[in-house]
Amino acid sequence: MAIDIGALMQTCPRKVHFWTKSELFHGLPGLTAFMTAMGCLPVKRNSRSGKNESNDDLFESTITTLLRGGVIAIFPEGTSHHTPKLFDLKDGASWAALQYAKAVGNPANYAPIVPVGITYEPLKWRWRNRLHVRFGKAIEVTDFLKEFELDQRAAVKRLTARLQETLSALTVNAPTWEALDFTARVQALTVGHDRGWQDLAVGSAASSLTAANDSALDSLNPRVTAYFSRLAKLGLKDIDVESGSIRNLSSLATDLLMQFVFTILAMLYELPFTLFHLPALLLLSFFNAREKFPESKAQIQIFGCFLALPINYTIWWLLLTIYILGAPIAPGSLTPPPTVFHSSLLASWYITIAAFIFGLPFPRAEDLRRHASESLKGTWRVLRATIVEGRETLREVVVERGRLRSELISIVDKKRH
Structure with missing residues (x-):
């Protein structure tokens, strides 16, 4: 989570205020003042503490910050985790956006939700790895306000669902680690190792096809597996034969x-x-x-x-x-x-x-x-x-890679378009 915060602070053109678990505001002397100066707003996580504490102060300070022209960053999953896909999002961001819009009244002052996807390549904890921060199209809350007046919970759930869909499109998700590994192989075969997850559309298309058990992609799975197994037996990696040249x-x-x-x-x-x-x-x-x-x-x-x-x-x-x-x-x-x-x-x-x-x-x-x-x-x-x-033997491997690449590009392009 700390790296995500740093990534947002570095890439967002305005000062960012963060919803932060209230436990971090206590402990060392001066910690509360430091967290406040950093723009952090304390969140009481009742599901963790077992208490039933109100977060009214949080929403009040959030509205005050937005009225001053501030930016609030919320990690809607609500926790740190190590899984190959997004968790189901909490409703806090949707509640805050709709309550703020209701409080200000003027549509010109509504605060849209800007989804941000953060992807690490290859691993989050690896020294000097790649970090991709993608800002999606802003979600306007105007379409949800009328429903919010009638049924607050239903409007909040619908906005959260929209946010879940948008964030999923900005990140790479897979049902299992094995599926994510296969997606990474498809990504490497189609766009190359240097580009990695920069071409998110390819990775997203491959992961969605994998999750949907697409027949065309499933038919290539054994061949892709056999190709990488052969590379392993030869003591090679895919990047070694990516250029396609056979040198003397x-x-x-x-x-x-x-x-x-x-x-x-x-x-x-x-x-x-x-x-x-x-x-x-x-x-x-x-x-x-x-x-x-x-x-x-x-x-x-x-x-x-x-x-x-x-x-x-x-x-x-x-x-x-x-x-x-x-x-x-x-x-x-x-x-x-x-x-x-x-x-x-x-x-x-x-x-x-x-x-x-x-x-x-x-x-x-x-x-x-x-x-x-x-x-x-x-x-x-x-x-x-x-x-x-x-x-x-190397020529055979290069030819097989070329065939796989052509077929994978065809399958992924159909999904993208």
Whole structure:
């Protein structure tokens, strides 16, 4: 959930206020003031607490925020989860929109509901993964107000159903993880690995066909499975044969050598950044290994950085101050003499700040290293398969991939149009 909040704050052009579970407003001193300053509005979740507390204050503060021109972000599923599809949505967003429209009275001031779909590729908790944020067409509440005057619950349920349908179209959903895996394979075969879930229409069409047990797609399922099984036996991945070219051994060996050199250079470039952030990386790895729930892994990586990075830089600052920049230390003492402590303190701060600036390119260095490493491993897999199985076997795999791709594109295009 924390990553979703950050994604909305980054992509929305206006300040966003969030409905946030009330439990997060209590605990540490100053936490309530901090959450309020961040624009969070407390939600009392009676289904979790077992209490029957009123959320009238929540709806009142929501209406006040909207009257001031604010934006309210609501996660209508009401909870964090790790499933391949959307949960059934709660009615809170629909209640808030219709109650606000009824309160203001003027149609010109009604607040529409803008559905937002957030998709992570390949996994939410993976370091430096892809994130797709899609804003759908605004849902106007005018069509639901007349019914809301007569039967509030029916109008709210109908608006929630519309929102569920719209959000489903903005995200990739599948009935099971196996179906989602098959959808990902169809996506890779049809639009390629680089585009991934950028072409949401293909993924949505494939997932809906899978959920509907489409006969044409079902007939291709065994062939797709057999194709990927054959790749596994050859020690290959689909991305290795995506280009469709069958290269000779000399070309592959030359590329392998060049990519090996580039990978070594990329690792050398990344090494200083990795060593400098090693305390933080070890601390995050420790916390991450102790968490089993995937959604929590992603949040630990975010909030762990707020804890680990200050500790990381403090460690380096202490080392610089005590051991490197201090004057000769008296026997049996680890503290520099007072006469040089002040200058050592300032100098170590300057060097620590410089090291922090030096560490800013670390994510980009990691991207370069990862890309170089993946290219090297891909070329090595193709070279090994060519030597062991021969070019003719690879040609058969490439031809089968082309056939599958053509048939899948035809099936998906029929669904899209």
